[in-house]
Amino acid sequence: LDTVSRLGTTKDSQPGLHTGLVPLHAQGSYEWIAQAGLATDAGGWRLREVPYDNATAGRPTALAAPYRLWIQLVAAFDRVIHGHEQARSLERAAVWAGPWLQALFLVGLVPWIARLWGTAAASLLALGWVAFFPLNTLFLPGQPDDLGLKAGIALIHLLALATGVRVAASQPAAARRWFLVAGVWGGFGCWLQISSQLPVIAGVLLAAAVVSWRATGSDSGLPWRCWATAGATVSLLGWLFEYAPSHLLPLRLETNHPLYALAWLGAADGLARLGNGRRAPVRSLLTAAAVLAPVVAAFATDFKGFPGAAANVGQLTGLNEGLVAEHTAAWLARDGFGLPAAAVSLLLLAAGIASWPLLRRAAGEAVNRSLAGLLIGPVALWTALAAFQLHAWSLLAAGTLALVVVAVSVAAHLRFLVAAATIVAALPGLWLTWPRGAPDREVTAHEVEALVARDLAHALSRRSGTPGAVVLAPPTLAAALAYYGDLRVVGTTYWENHDGLAAAVRVMGATSADEALALAQRREIRYLVLPSWDSTLEDLARIGAEDFNQTLVGLLRQWLPPRWLRPVPYTLPGISGLETRAVMIFEVVEAQDNPTALARLAEYFLEMGQPHLAVSVAAALKQAFPQELSALAGRLYVEMAQRDTAAVNATVAAIQTQLGLKADEIL
Numbered sequence: 092l093d094t095v096s097r098l099g100t101t102k103d104s105q106p107g108l109h110t111g112l113v114p115l116h117a118q119g120s121y122e123w124i125a126q127a128g129l130a131t132d133a134g135g136w137r138l139r140e141v142p143y144d145n146a147t148a149g150r151p152t153a154l155a156a157p158y159r160l161w162i163q164l165v166a167a168f169d170r171v172i173h174g175h176e177q178a179r180s181l182e183r184a185a186v187w188a189g190p191w192l193q194a195l196f197l198v199g200l201v202p203w204i205a206r207l208w209g210t211a212a213a214s215l216l217a218l219g220w221v222a223f224f225p226l227n228t229l230f231l232p233g234q235p236d237d238l239g240l241k242a243g244i245a246l247i248h249l250l251a252l253a254t255g256v257r258v259a260a261s262q263p264a265a266a267r268r269w270f271l272v273a274g275v276w277g278g279f280g281c282w283l284q285i286s287s288q289l290p291v292i293a294g295v296l297l298a299a300a301v302v303s304w305r306a307t308g309s310d311s312g313l314p315w316r317c318w319a320t321a322g323a324t325v326s327l328l329g330w331l332f333e334y335a336p337s338h339l340l341p342l343r344l345e346t347n348h349p350l351y352a353l354a355w356l357g358a359a360d361g362l363a364r365l366g367n368g369r370r371a372p373v374r375s376l377l378t379a380a381a382v383l384a385p386v387v388a389a390f391a392t393d394f395k396g397f398p399g400a401a402a403n404v405g406q407l408t409g410l411n412e413g414l415v416a417e418h419t420a421a422w423l424a425r426d427g428f429g430l431p432a433a434a435v436s437l438l439l440l441a442a443g444i445a446s447w448p449l450l451r452r453a454a455g456e457a458v459n460r461s462l463a464g465l466l467i468g469p470v471a472l473w474t475a476l477a478a479f480q481l482h483a484w485s486l487l488a489a490g491t492l493a494l495v496v497v498a499v500s501v502a503a504h505l506r507f508l509v510a511a512a513t514i515v516a517a518l519p520g521l522w523l524t525w526p527r528g529a530p531d532r533e534v535t536a537h538e539v540e541a542l543v544a545r546d547l548a549h550a551l552s553r554r555s556g557t558p559g560a561v562v563l564a565p566p567t568l569a570a571a572l573a574y575y576g577d578l579r580v581v582g583t584t585y586w587e588n589h590d591g592l593a594a595a596v597r598v599m600g601a602t603s604a605d606e607a608l609a610l611a612q613r614r615e616i617r618y619l620v621l622p623s624w625d626s627t628l629e630d631l632a633r634i635g636a637e638d639f640n641q642t643l644v645g646l647l648r649q650w651l652p653p654r655w656l657r658p659v660p661y662t663l664p665g666i667s668g669l670e671t672r673a674v675m676i677f678e679v680v681e682a683q684d685n686p687t688a689l690a691r692l693a694e695y696f697l698e699m700g701q702p703h704l705a706v707s708v709a710a711a712l713k714q715a716f717p718q719e720l721s722a723l724a725g726r727l728y729v730e731m732a733q734r735d736t737a738a739v740n741a742t743v744a745a746i747q748t749q750l751g752l753k754a755d756e757i758l
Contacts, residue, residue, distance in 0.1 A: 108549060109575050111182035112541050117234040117409060118567065121574040122585065124185050124235065126154060127162040131177060136160065139338055145591030146561040146579035147615050153346045153587055155283045156333060158237035162188050186232045189239060193230035196220065196243045200250075204496055207254055211506060212496040215513045219492045224434035224520030225408040226488035234409045238482060241287035242489040244280040248273050248291055249466060249493040252318070256461045257501075259313055270318040277318075278325025281347050282333075287486065290472040292322075296358050298468030302460045303365045313461065319359030323352035345586065350385045357381025407431065407481040410523060418479045434519035435477075435484050438491055441516035442470055445494035445509050448502030462501065466494050491516075539669060540624065544568055546664045547674060548576025551618055554659070563595055563611075564620035565627040572620070581614055582628075599644040600632035604653035607643045611679055619656065621647060621675040647675060650692070650704075654683045657691055660698035686716040690725025697732050705729045720749045 113120050130138045136156055142149040166184035169175055175183065197220055205213035221227055229239030255269030280288035299315070330347050344350070361378040407414040407422065414431060416422035423432055449463040473487040498509045548571065551562060558577040562569065569580035582588070582595025594614060601607035611619075621628070621644070632642045639645045646652065659676040663669045683691070689712050696705035709729040716722035723746045730738040 108552060108577060109178055109182060110545065111179075111185065111233070112538070112545065113185065113233060113571075113574065114409065114537055114541055116406065116415060116537055117236070118570050118584070119236045120185065120234050121570045122152075122154060123159060123162055123237070124181050125574055126152060127159050127166065127184070128177060128181050130159060131163055131166070131181075137333065139334075142559075143573040143579050144581075144583050144585065145588050145594075146581050148590075150585075150588050150591060153343065155237070155329070155347070157279075157283060158235075158240050161192065161240075162235055165191065185235045188235045189230035190232055192239060192243075193221070193227075200243075200247070204250070208496050208500040211510065212499045215495050215499060215510060216492055218517050219488070219495060219513060222517035222520040222524075223438060223488040223492065224431065224523055225410075226485045226492075227520050227524055228408040228410050229485055231409045236409075237283060238287075238485060241280060241283050242485050244276050244283070245287060245291050245469075245486055246489040246493055248276045248280060248288070249469065249490065250496060251276060252295065252465050253462055253493065253497050255318075256313065256465060259461075267314045267317050270314045271321045274318040274321025274323075275325050278322035278327075278329070278352075281322065281326040281351060282329025283347075285347050285351050290476060290483075290486070291469045292355060292358075294468030294470070294472045295465045296362055296468075298464030299362055299461065300365060302464045303362065313363075315359040315363045316356075319355045323356050326352045326355075344385065344389055348385070350388050353381045353384050357384075404480040404482050407484060414481070416481060419477060419481060422481060430519055430523060434516075434523065437516040437519060438484070438488055439474065441509075441512040442474075442487070442491040442494055444512040445491065445498040446470070448498050448505045448509070449494070451502075462497055466490070466497060470494060539666065539672075540568075540622075541571065542666055543622070543663060543669065543672070543674065544571035545575045547620070547661065547676075548572045548574075548578060550661060551578060551620075551676075552576040555617065560617045561615045562618045562620055563598060563614075563616050565622065565625040566592065566595075567627070568620065568622055568625060581616065595628065596631045596635075599628045600636055600642050602636065602638070602641045602643075604643075604655070607653065608655050608679075617679055618659070619647070619677040619679070623671075623673045623675075647677065652677055652688075652692075654685065654688045655679060655681070657683070657688075658695040660695055662699070684721070686712060686719040686722035686725070689716075690721050690728075693725045693729050697729060702729075702732060706733070718745070718749065720746065723749065 109124070113124070125143060126138055126141060129141060130136070138152060138154075138156070138159070140149050141152050144150050162181070162184050165188050166177070166180040169180040169183045169187075170177070173180075173183075197217060200220070201213045201217050204216050219226075226239075226242060229236065229242060251269050251273035255266045255273060258269065259266035277288055277292060280291070299313070326347055327349055330349055330352075333347070357378045357380070361375070361382070364374070364378075405415050405417060407416070408431070410431075414422065414426075416425060426432070446463070446467050449466065470487065470490040473483050473490050477483040477487050495509060495513050499506050502509070547568075551560065551572065552558070555578075559579050561579045561581065562572050563581045564572055566582055566584040570583045570585075572578050573580045573583075580591075581598075582592040584592065594610065598607055598610045598614070598616070601610060629639070629644050629648070632644050633639050636642045636645075640649065643653070647656075652658065656677040657680045659678050661674055661676050663672060663674065689708055693705045693708040693712070696702070696708065706729060709726045712719075712722040712726050723742055727739065727742045727746065730742055
């Protein structure tokens, strides 16, 4: 990462701008680092709005505070130890936040599991935590993301519940404490994002309900209300921390919300009464109302964001340029059955083998039925979710680890089979993440694009002269420009930025130059950027356009910009892999007359090393505006570059004639 980051850097890089490379597919990482910087500048713990997106209004942010505070803590540690400026400290925090968090979970979990579940279970937990793919790629250097934290919390949540179930018969007081601990961690996970804990809570409740229904009274001693009360309380406190007192409304069901806490309480109360066989119609109605409250609210808000939205649901891993796909079937159809596919297949096999001894013992004691249900339920839901959302494979790996720990401990006669399955499932993950790249290896396509984004952001920042210039670019590039260049952008794909993305599409899809200018001025857009490798804006503009070639982006691709746009020369950094790539940049200026606009276009082509296009523009100037002074100046520039002495002399004479006629007074 450091080697690639040094490519294309210059000594005149502006102080305060980010230079450390973040992979372009790690869109969420830009958000975490930038928001950690904003929160540090503000001197507070909470951050409700960000100014760099949806220019010029900004937009709200729903990222929970805990992981951002972790990045700020690591950055503060770096400033104290090394004395770096804030931008550099945040970059170093981005490198170390993931590995340190992975190590922190390892140091905390392994001794606890060794004491309660045995050294064999702790050893397999340690192996799976660092080797199960794609769980082990959630902590890669330079790609900070809170999904690793969510997976770790889900694992602790399940293991604490399993511990409580295991001691419930002999130590009821200890069981309540473990259910309380599980609820606290589950509530903390809900604070981070409700969708990360929903499979755990729903899976446990559904499985426990099935067990209670099939064997009445088997779960009557389990403190489900204690678990739900602790979780709902922490979830509610997290919601108040983020939004109180002035941002409690409107309902935001994409994130943590009290209605989810209410549903958790209602479902746990219903489960407790089902286990002890009590029937109370009025209370049952209240329980049903509590459970259905989020669904009713979702209907009231047209299901916007229900039940949660994760920025990286279609990304399997940070390796191999992200492995992004719409769903698992699309990924396998595109990439085939390679090593990553083998890794997740072996993960499913390990989950099945670890479930087998639990299911066999479930026919015996009630505690074994409860253990099997509360672990297999969430794993089954994650397996179903993984078919549609690639990021769920990481959470499934965490659930599989919980299965392995319990299975190795309660089924001694099958311990070696479960251990063997765990080791085999870990091998592909170790191979995929083992550091073996040489310093002189070829730069990947995504790394090239990230280098271009950094260089372009610095160039635009230098040209604008002041921070916060507004840029309209494709969503992926826009996020990188905002991060590297201290620029404001219009349309990113973060789910909170629906208005900004819609505005970007309206500008680029406008079929009237005046309409496009009015929209650009409303957003204070200064630069329009179109990379050759990203057609997102073109694809979106095609959706609502009868004739794509008449849209603004269509005209720009044909080199027919309106008169209020001036092309800006930009040369890509001299890095291997950029030979076939190009970036078109246009600056919003005062409306130019036609000869002036064409003359500047000819100058642009010359500066970009495209003389054949410059000659074509000069010919058009000569035919359409033979005596216009600005047209003559543009033609002279091209003719001098072509070293056409006769043409230069003729054009100079024409310019002198126009100056004699005082034609320059109109300039």
